Amino acid sequence: MGMTPLPVFVLLLLICFCKSDDRLTPAKPLSPGDKLVSNGGIFALGFFSLTNSTANSYIGIWYHHIPERTYVWVANRDNPIASSSHGKLVLTNGSNLVLSDSKGRTLWTTTNNIAADGLKAVAILLDSGNLVIRSPNGTDIWQSFHHPTDTMLPNMSLPLKNYTNFANHLVAWRGPDDPSTSNYSLGGDSSLQIFAWNGTRPYWRRAALDGVFVYAVYQGNSGPIMYQNIESRGDDFYLTYTVSKGTPSMRVLLHYTGMVKLLTWNGNSSSWDVFSEHPTPNCDRYASCGPFGYCDNTQAVPTCKCLDGFESDGLDFSVGCWRKKELHCSEEDSFVTLPNTKTPDDFLYIRNRSFDQCTAECSRNCSCTAYAYANLTSIGRTIDQSRCLVWMGELIDTSKRRDGLGENLYLRIPSLAVSKKKTGALKIVLPVIASLLILVCMYLIWMRKLRGRRQNKGHMDFGMQGQLSNSDEAYNQNSEFLRISFPDIVAATNDFSDSNVLGKGGFGRVYKGILEGGGEVAVKRLTKCSDQGIEHFVNEVVLIGKLQHRNLVRLLGYCIHGDEKLLMYEYLPNKSLDYLLFDDAIKSMLDWPTRFRIIKGIARGLLYLHEDSRMTIIHRDLKASNILLDADMRPKISDFGMARIFGDNQQQANTRHVVGTYGYMSPEYAMKGVFSVKSDAYSYGVLLLEVVSGLKISSPHHLIMDFRNLIDYAWNLLKDGNTRDFLDTVLLKSCSLHEVSLCIHVGLLCVQDSPSARPLMSLVVSMLDNEVMPLPTPKQPLYFVGKKHEAEEGRDNSVNTASLTTLAGR
């Protein structure tokens, strides 16, 4: 009463200071109105109530730096503090947190069994959102991350097995204002999968672990990145999420509606963006296509279909599909391979088997309908790396994935011989099969030879592993590339010796390595701690690990060691195209026939990426320094760190984060961030003009006479029919002027301003093979002519310049 205003103010200030601490000690309990704030101000812990002030209250953790109050953890979700009472959170001398109300009732407590004698533990709220009880020796005795409510935060791990003292389920709130436990939960099923459960019934499922060690999730085409890892500790698996540094807050939420949501904070709109949501409306719910049906996600609208050899009435998929032809359970039953499959539920997990043993396991038992095999080496498994799954009876909750992930499912089908009608048909069929067999055998022998030769040359061949596809350009369904041990890489590269450096790129250095057997490899060592580096790494492993084409560089293996991330490629002795092409002293090594072959080879590689592989892949950074040359000067496209996969019906995409090399970037990409197969076509056109002229797109103006740039120069010379002047002077003797004109013409078609006017790579390939007559006339490219300055401004305004690779390339 007698107090002057000043001491009151000081007192308040003192209270605020001591209570906005990040820790709780036995001497300092937490009362309503107080809160703990993590060191970096990211999370806060305190009392809250959800509806108006008269309601129950809870202890929970929320984001402190986000204006929209968002709870990520609630301690006493099923035991609220009544509105008439006050709560108090105390850390006891026995290292337990205890929440009690003013009547002295305990509403929530941790149950650590630690002797109370003088242990000076503290409870700390960390910037990850984890509340830990930390003993003086630094051990965390208890952590809220082991007792999640409905939210999974980055760095938290969810065990796939049931544990005591370690909750393995997220449980949804009952309603928007009611945090009590509902019937919806999400968690492991004691083997290899994750389910969302409605009570005891599953309504969504994530397929069994297949050894793909990481899935990356992007927002748009860059920006926030979340990695989903499966970690193996001993015999147990954990699901974890990590995010790259600088990404906005992200969380996985089991929403009170039962939806599994991945949310990211959008600071611009001050709200949570839903990044993904399951189950999606179209046949994503558990078993929605019935037994032996599957959800085909490669369709624009995913729809139910029947597995090979099965049929349905086409109306009601909930009853599933049935066999067109009964199995006879004979020795001749065979297996058909279904790639990119989300494996079905209800398998038997047979331990310690090789692939062949797994096949045998299924083929010898008539009730076995399918099997699948994976090697869990890549997720760091050390004991029993095999994962042999067999299905006895119905196959349920299967789908076909559109993103190139998923695995091979081997489905039992009746033997061919039994299913064919005898006599007449057989007479025709048998010779056909026989001749096919002969062809296949010849092909096998030929491939063996080829592989033998490759190995003799010292190139290791990890990709084929005896799996043969019907053409050497085909996607290799079973490619399993190696995880390589760090010591092996250190040995091969002479401990990353400077004398082994082959080059330096935006993401790190490339070293030459020599393997124990003498094979030569190139090792890319990604710069540590770079988020872009991680994205790049994931892209390369997930993407080019799955691609095979003679004009694409081969990834042989990878290594993760602490924060080292390394990629191993085939070694290409002739360096990169820019190295030879722009050096006056050695450019004559590239005579015209070689250059023409290089031009065609790049076109074929690009065509494969765009149209012929299972996915549509946009490279986004095609340039001379990304074309490597093998011993025969065959071009190989490399560096897929910025590549993007498109879905079946996707024509173009947008990014706010333009990455690429200026000069090779199409106008719509540089200015608006729009990319498509046509923006790769543009880069190809620029590359083509460089190969013909021996001039860089970024050449100083005086090198290209009076013209604004290389494209303008080419257009004006072609217009006048004067292709000879455009040609690299060292080529004058070896060239065919007809081929040169053709190339310049095609190049100019590719660099037209309007994406729709540029040809697809399939057309480019036919044009270069002289199969298209007459060629359309290219429009004059105006965009960069005289507008170069503006374009650069546009880039600077809209783009984080730090992410651009250097103008000149490496």
Ligand SMILES: *[C@@H]1O[C@H](CO)[C@@H](O)[C@H](O)[C@H]1NC(C)=O
């Ligand atoms: C809180 O009270 C106000 C007015 O009493 C009411 O309009 C509002 O809906 C209440 N909020 C909630 C979440 O119940």
Ligand SMILES: *[C@@H]1O[C@H](CO)[C@@H](O)[C@H](O)[C@H]1NC(C)=O
């Ligand atoms: C904790 O121990 C201290 C002395 O070590 C004692 O003064 C205090 O009363 C104890 N607190 C509780 C809640 O037992």
Ligand SMILES: *[C@@H]1O[C@H](CO)[C@@H](O)[C@H](O)[C@H]1NC(C)=O
């Ligand atoms: C996750 O853990 C890593 C390594 O321990 C740490 O560097 C990172 O800051 C953590 N992330 C968050 C969001 O806490």
Ligand SMILES: *[C@@H]1O[C@H](CO)[C@@H](O)[C@H](O)[C@H]1NC(C)=O
């Ligand atoms: C740290 O203290 C805890 C609790 O007293 C104990 O269980 C643990 O073994 C200790 N760890 C170390 C490394 O001393």
Ligand SMILES: *[C@@H]1O[C@H](CO)[C@@H](O)[C@H](O)[C@H]1NC(C)=O
């Ligand atoms: C997990 O274990 C606990 C206790 O051991 C048990 O009550 C619970 O039902 C188990 N949950 C599942 C999904 O097996």
Ligand SMILES: *[C@@H]1O[C@H](CO)[C@@H](O)[C@H](O)[C@H]1NC(C)=O
């Ligand atoms: C939750 O499950 C129980 C028993 O399984 C059932 O009685 C109850 O109605 C369910 N609640 C909701 C909201 O579905």
Ligand SMILES: *[C@@H]1O[C@H](CO)[C@@H](O)[C@H](O)[C@H]1NC(C)=O
């Ligand atoms: C969960 O089950 C209840 C009935 O038991 C049903 O009303 C509800 O729609 C189900 N929810 C989901 C997400 O399947």
Ligand SMILES: *[C@@H]1O[C@H](CO)[C@@H](O)[C@H](O)[C@H]1NC(C)=O
């Ligand atoms: C927020 O706005 C800034 C500037 O307009 C933009 O660069 C950024 O990409 C936006 N972020 C999101 C998440 O939309």
Ligand SMILES: *[C@@H]1O[C@H](CO)[C@@H](O)[C@H](O)[C@H]1NC(C)=O
């Ligand atoms: C795995 O199988 C091999 C033989 O196939 C056997 O020698 C080995 O002991 C088995 N390992 C385990 C862990 O069962």
Ligand SMILES: *[C@@H]1O[C@H](CO)[C@@H](O)[C@H](O)[C@H]1NC(C)=O
């Ligand atoms: C085939 O598998 C079923 C189910 O596991 C089992 O009951 C049966 O004994 C097996 N038959 C043979 C011949 O192994």
Ligand SMILES: *[C@@H]1O[C@H](CO)[C@@H](O)[C@H](O)[C@H]1NC(C)=O
């Ligand atoms: C898994 O792959 C690694 C490397 O390719 C190999 O050494 C190991 O034998 C494989 N394990 C199984 C069970 O196939």
